[in-house]
Each structure stands twice: as C-alpha cells, then as structure tokens.
Amino acid sequence: LLKNDGAALPLAGVKSLAVLGMLATKGNIGDNGSSKVTPPYTVSILQGIKKLASGVKVSFCGGVPARSKMLAKNSDAAVVVVGLGAKDENEGNDRDNLTLRPADIELIKLAAAENKRTIVALIGGSAITMDGWLDQVSAVLMAWYPGMEGGNAVARALFGQVNPSGRLPIVFPKSEDQLFKFENKELKVKYDHYHGYRWFDDKGLEPLFPFGHGLSYTTFEYGPPKLDATEFGAGGKLAATVEVKNTGAVAGETVVFLFVGAKNPPVKRPKKDLRAFARVALQPGESKSVRLEVDAQELARFCMMKMDWVLDPGDYVALTGPSADPATLQEAGFSVK
Structure with a gap:
C-alpha cells in the first residue's frame, strides 16, 4: 500500500x-x-x-x-x-x-x-x-x-479482510531524471556501483517512495535501537533491540530494518547498508521487542587490492526504522576494534 x-x-x-x-x-x-x-x-x-x-x-x-x-x-x-x-x-x-x-x-x-x-x-x-x-x-x-x-x-x-503489510524491495523514483541514464540499445555500458537506496543516499535525492516503504490500516511507533554492546572486535556481533507498538485500532504487521554505516571509512562506502530486518505482528495497543543481530564480519568490505574481505576498525552507526527514508530512522553508535 x-x-x-x-x-x-x-x-x-x-x-x-x-x-x-x-x-x-x-x-x-x-x-x-x-x-x-x-x-x-x-x-x-x-x-x-x-x-x-x-x-x-x-x-x-x-x-x-x-x-x-x-x-x-x-x-x-x-x-x-x-x-x-x-x-x-x-x-x-x-x-x-x-x-x-x-x-x-x-x-x-x-x-x-x-x-x-x-x-x-x-x-x-x-x-x-x-x-x-x-x-x-x-x-x-x-x-x-x-x-x-x-x-x-x-x-x-x-475490503480490509487483510491488512496490507508488504514493503517495497526497491526504490520508486519521482522521475527518470533521478536515475542514471538507461542505454537500452547499447551493447556495453558502464554504470556507477551504487544502485537503489544507496544511489539515492549518495546523490542526496528524495525518492517518490523509499526502499522499505509500505502503509498499513493501522499505525506503529518505533523506539530507538538499544545495543547489547557499543564496542566489539572482529569476532563479535552487533545486536540491536527495537521496541515497536501498534498505536492504531486494528491488528497489523510491520517490518523493522537495520542499516549500518561507517562514520569515517578509509575508502568511499555507501552511507548505509541493509544488514538485517524482521517482521512483527501486533494487536492494537500491543508492544513487542524486536531483536536484530549482525556478525561483525558482515560489516566487511571487499578490497580489490587484497582481493579479500576487510573489516575496517573504527566508528559505525546502527540505524533502525520502518524504511530507508532517513527521516524515519533512529540511530545508535558503536565501534569495531
């Protein structure tokens, strides 16, 4: 919806x-x-x-x-x-x-x-x-x-026999001008390595509907992410808990997304990457804690010089919410040592 x-x-x-x-x-x-x-x-x-x-x-x-x-x-x-x-x-x-x-x-x-x-x-x-x-x-x-x-x-x-709970797996742009030029007839084309919400984040563009967007016949309230630990090593794990409440009058389902961004990466990286998500069903007035976990190694980037995955130590930010829209996300900082 x-x-x-x-x-x-x-x-x-x-x-x-x-x-x-x-x-x-x-x-x-x-x-x-x-x-x-x-x-x-x-x-x-x-x-x-x-x-x-x-x-x-x-x-x-x-x-x-x-x-x-x-x-x-x-x-x-x-x-x-x-x-x-x-x-x-x-x-x-x-x-x-x-x-x-x-x-x-x-x-x-x-x-x-x-x-x-x-x-x-x-x-x-x-x-x-x-x-x-x-x-x-x-x-x-x-x-x-x-x-x-x-x-x-x-x-x-x-007719309301089912409460819509689908979420967009892609970005809907306002117009084709927000996208890189599509060369339909070319045999060989080189594109930027950012696509979808990463492209929109990098260019500072506001889409028509962001990745993860989807309405319901009820409303939800999302608390800030609470981290088990704000510092861990390469063998550790990012664990975030988000409190979600159905603030409407009918039962419904929503999705909580966890994005992660590196604050000062040694090379250019997306502002945020989707790392985990979870669906939760709630009755009117009901609240539940949604737990999202990511192994530290999943935060690694691929290094072309080393031809291997590299986990950069430093400061990161965990962002949680109902979509990739920055206005809907709440954040908590953590460090990888």
Whole structure:
C-alpha cells in the first residue's frame, strides 16, 4: 500500500463501486519467457472484487471515456486497474520508460476528477513513476504480478479482510531524471556501483517512495535501537533491540530494518547498508521487542587490492526504522576494534 489519504481504504461503507481498466479482467501473472507458468486457473481483480463485494453494486468499464466518467461520478468509490504486462516487460524486452501508458494516465485523471475516493491498483514488475496523477488520487496499491489467486488477494486488501503489510524491495523514483541514464540499445555500458537506496543516499535525492516503504490500516511507533554492546572486535556481533507498538485500532504487521554505516571509512562506502530486518505482528495497543543481530564480519568490505574481505576498525552507526527514508530512522553508535 503506497498511498492512503483520508482512509480511502479499506472500502468500508461503500454501496456502489466503479471498477475501471481492462487489466481488471485479466489474469495478469507476468512474463511469457523462461519464467512463464501455466496455472490451472487465474482470478482477475474484477472477479475477486465481485466475489467479496456483498451488498455492493459493482460496475465495470474497460476504459471507454464517457462510460468510465459516468460510472466514477455515480459510485461511492472507483478502483482503476492499470499497469503492465508481458508485452511491456519480459525476458527479451526492457521498458522504454517507467511511466504508465498515456491512456492509463488519462483514465486515472478522468476517474479522479469525478470521484474523490479513487484508488489505483498498479500491476507491474518494477518501479512505476506517477508524475501528473499521484496527487489526484486517494490511494495507490502496488499489486505487482499477483499470481493465480491475485484477484482474490487484491480484493481482500481493498475490503480490509487483510491488512496490507508488504514493503517495497526497491526504490520508486519521482522521475527518470533521478536515475542514471538507461542505454537500452547499447551493447556495453558502464554504470556507477551504487544502485537503489544507496544511489539515492549518495546523490542526496528524495525518492517518490523509499526502499522499505509500505502503509498499513493501522499505525506503529518505533523506539530507538538499544545495543547489547557499543564496542566489539572482529569476532563479535552487533545486536540491536527495537521496541515497536501498534498505536492504531486494528491488528497489523510491520517490518523493522537495520542499516549500518561507517562514520569515517578509509575508502568511499555507501552511507548505509541493509544488514538485517524482521517482521512483527501486533494487536492494537500491543508492544513487542524486536531483536536484530549482525556478525561483525558482515560489516566487511571487499578490497580489490587484497582481493579479500576487510573489516575496517573504527566508528559505525546502527540505524533502525520502518524504511530507508532517513527521516524515519533512529540511530545508535558503536565501534569495531
């Protein structure tokens, strides 16, 4: 769940629902190359919604502007299902850009102009930029390629039978300008060795959604990291404990990430590296201590001159929180001797 303004989700109290976009009718499970699978059946998002929407009038349009506009205007909420498929990204074909098709963007804008409670369900295998429409919709759910039961899974999230708890395994940029230039047709290209959140940290860029981002239908409070020891040797271990509390009204799950950065490294290193993470399930008002451990040797860097791993002695910082966003992280210092 990437965005959820005004508690647009879950779809509580909805009596009529417009479902827009042809992808809502497709069992869209991804590539047709070597990763292709042939399941015994697939459940589309529209099928999943209709199965769960008891007492809700569900109206569908594949994207015809006039009818889509009418359905969005006359419904309590609108779900726009757009994104990518095997023809857009596959084993032998990369995407030319990270945006949606112009027709998909226009469908989103059309629905959002008519219905303040417009939710976008995105299908795709990687980052999708949202410039020009994100601020017009209430909620965005990234469904990826959800598999044979994907329609039921998405519907359960939309109607609150499941509290979303997924976290982004990549960074979603605001625009392609934040990334290194992609040379789709070149046979040989040299890129910087920083990618993902490390690239954004190094360049001082703020992404659209950071690595680890993901919303819930509840809220969580994260305490600072408490370290077992603030000094240890090469055979030691970094152990951090983080207190997490569910401060909302429904049960939910969250993820605590542990990043580590070297304060004054002898060579250039990323500002932080992911070293551990843990998922925790909490009832409303419940608190739990989450323990994260990292062997000291996992903090080593590979030295090209020695062709071996080297653990640099010195000062480090442990950063914990719900994502790679610096604003969400709390830190504690330690030293390796």
